[in-house]
Amino acid sequence: MPDWSARLNELAEAAEVPGAVLGIWHDGETTVTPYGVLNTATGVETTADSLFQxxxxxxxxxxxxxVQLAAEDRLDLDEAVVKLLPEAPIDPRITVRHLLTHTSGIDGDVFTDTGRGDDCVERYVALLGDVDLLFEPGTAYSYCNAGYVVLGRIIEVLDGRTWDESLKARLLEPLGLTQTVTLPEEAILHRAARGHVASDGAPVKTWQLPRSIGAAGLITASAGDVLQFALMHLTDDRYAAMREPQVPFAGGVGGFTNLGLAWRIYDWGGRPLFGHDGSTISQTAFLRIDPAARLVVCLLTNSGNGPALFEPLASEVFTEYAGIAHPAPPQPVDVPTDDRHVGRYERTSVRLDVVRRDDRLVLVEHATGDRLAFAEEAATEYDLLPTEPADGDHFVVRASPNHPWVPLTFTPTHLFSSGRVTPKV
Structure with missing residues (x-):
């Protein structure tokens, strides 16, 4: 068996990731391997029980x-959200399933900080009346953080407590997870990682997203706890329907082909896996589950360079235990480009400008609105390079030479990138 500590060390150094933890569960055996430091400013060593966002x-x-609430007959996945939240300014056509599958049409990257009080999620949902629909509910896919905050509010109303409290009562305590938290005052009681900017490795100045975003992305956990949560989904048939395909996803990164109920479904070498990725303020996390191989793999990192570490490391781990590898990312092709997609694209929290510079196309991404409070940089530029099919609508970008290529697609009316629909304005 490979020395995963040595491989993690070598690959993390090459990817310029300061700290990471690799967690592997295979057929009853668990291996948790730490690397590096949690914070380059303090030099605190990463340990197996360290917490990452x-x-x-x-x-x-x-x-x-x-899904637990549905099993308790307290909601139906296909009922309208406004039936459960009558006061919420939500389009009456939007269902719980639409929220779970990112097909509601809500412009999803709303990062408004509504305070630290227990009413922060309720106050966030009340603001969504000012947010546009990107498309008619159920007609398309666009990744939607806001939709998951609404789901968090549904949990609060039905359980009569905060989302954080329901998380503890419904999952953390039954599973015996003692190294999973949501609030900074809880994280500080553990060895908690600090994010580091991909471009220069500098430690971030803002540690966490607003509490209002909790249900969409605020858990901080150890690799061991993430493995235990994933193992529940691997072994407990009550949750098997969550990984049944709901929405096809064309041209997804890393073999992402379909979406279940939150779970992303991947095709690796003809075998279905499920999992999810996460990215906060320069911390990145990856989780993949292979039912056929009885294999769960998670990688937690404290760097925006996490993808550059995950792809080669995941390939080695899955090749060893399952005989499959991470799908190769798309590659640029050398064909001429035209200016049909030059212009501005905009949605909540981001503005994307496609411009011509000499003989190349450039995508300039601007953080806007509430996202400016924790953006690594106010503006980031990417070279837009054509990829297959070489039709002038399909391109790839990457953050740096050691990052994998990421696809994006243009239509006459919008840009589809990072799983999000951004209208041309």
């Missing part, structure tokens, strides 16, 4: 609680 992997925990 898992970002949007949180959505699978929120969805699990919604």
């Amino acid at each position: 898992i970002g949007s992997v949180t959505k699978t925990w929120t969805a699990t609680m919604i």
Whole structure:
């Protein structure tokens, strides 16, 4: 068996990731391997029980609680959200399932800080009346953090307590998870990681997203606890329906082909896996589950360079235990480009400008609105390079030379990137 500590060390150094923990559960055996430091400013060593922000992997925990409520006959996945939240300014056509599958049409990257009080989620949902629909509910897919906050509010109303309290009562305590938290005053009681900017490795100045975003991405956990949560989904048939395909996803990164109820479904070498990724303020997390191989793998990192570490490391781990590898990312092709997609694209919290510079196209991403409070940089530029099919609508970008290529697609009316629909304005 490979020395995972040595491989993690070598690959993390190459990817310029300061600290990480690799967790592997295979057929009853658990291995947790730490690397590096949690914070380059303090030099605190990463240990197996260190806590990292898992970002949007949180959505699978929120969805699990919604599925529990459905099993208790306290909601129906296909009923209108306004039936459960009559006061919420939500389009009456939007259902719970739409929220779970990112098909509600709500412009999803709303990061408004509504305070630290227990009413922060309720106050956040009340603001959504000012947020536009990107498309008619149920007609398309666009990744939606706001939708998961609404799901968090549904949990609060039905359980009569905060989302954080329901998380503890419904998942943390029954599973015996003692190294999973949501609030900074809880995280500080553990060895908690600090994010580091991908471009220069500098420690971030803002540690966590607003509490109002909790149900969409605020869990901070150890690799061991993430493995235990994932193992529940691998072994407990009550949650099997969560990984049944609901929405096809064309051209997804890393073999992402379909979406279940929160879980992303991947095709690796013809075999279905499920999992999710998460990204907060320069912390990135990855979780993959292979039912056929009885294999769970998670990687928690304290760097925006996490993807550059995950892809080669996951390939080695899955090749060893399952005989499959991480799908190769798309590659650029050398064909001419035209200016049909030059212009401005905009949605809540982001503005994307496509411009021509000499013989190349450039995508300039601007953080706007509430996102400016924790953006690594106010503006980031990417070279837009054509990819297959070489039709002038499909391109790839990457954050740095050691990052994998990421696809994006243009239509005459919008740009689809990072799983999000951004209208051309």
